[in-house]
Structures are given as C-alpha cells and as structure tokens.
Amino acid sequence: MSYPAQPPAAGPYGVAPNGQPYSDKSKVVAGILQLFLGTLGVGRFYTGHVGIAIAQLLTCGGLGFWSLIDAIMFFASSDRTDKQGRVLRG
Structure with missing residues (x-):
C-alpha cells in the first residue's frame, strides 16, 4: 500500500491557505x-x-482609536500579512 506524496512545507511554519508560507x-x-x-x-x-x-x-495611534482598531483586527482577522505579504501565523 502506498500513500500519496505530501508536498513539502514551503516554510518552517507551514503553508497558509493562500499557498504562501506563513510568516x-x-x-x-x-x-x-x-x-x-x-x-x-x-x-506595525x-x-x-x-x-x-x-x-x-x-498621530499617537490616531489618538488611540486607530491603534485600538488595528489591535482588534490583528486578533480577529486571519489574513493579516507581514511586509513580504506572508500571512501572520496565529
């Protein structure tokens, strides 16, 4: 019995759903x-x-509002990326 070949992970943290390696x-x-x-x-x-x-x-984080919303988006969003466009690992 042979098993199908698994493609190797493209990065040390695996591959994101979009096919790129995780950041x-x-x-x-x-x-x-x-x-x-x-x-x-x-x-940032x-x-x-x-x-x-x-x-x-x-702007002091948009008087605090921008930085708070940005923090919530980091926690809630699954598609935040780093500078190279790689998805942040969760």
Whole structure:
C-alpha cells in the first residue's frame, strides 16, 4: 500500500491557505504590541510596515482609536500579512 506524496512545507511554519508560507511573525504578538504600545506604532514596526508605523507614531495611534482598531483586527482577522505579504501565523 502506498500513500500519496505530501508536498513539502514551503516554510518552517507551514503553508497558509493562500499557498504562501506563513510568516515568522505572530499575529498574537503583533496584536498585544499594538494594544499596549499602538500609539507608538510598535505592532506595525514588528510586522515590517514602517510607513504605517511612522504615521501611527506621529498621530499617537490616531489618538488611540486607530491603534485600538488595528489591535482588534490583528486578533480577529486571519489574513493579516507581514511586509513580504506572508500571512501572520496565529
């Protein structure tokens, strides 16, 4: 009896549903950083989105609203990506 060949994982954390390898960054860590230090844009710096992070830094996270919504989106959304476009692992 032979088993069908499994394609090898494309990355150390496996492959996302979109076929790309998962990121080495975690959406839970990004969400926690964004929740507590979002007015400084730390969650976005962590994921490599420097432009958005600087905008959050300059606006104090959109007076806190932008950073709070961003933190919730990191926790709730399953398609958040890092700078290379890889899905954050959950």
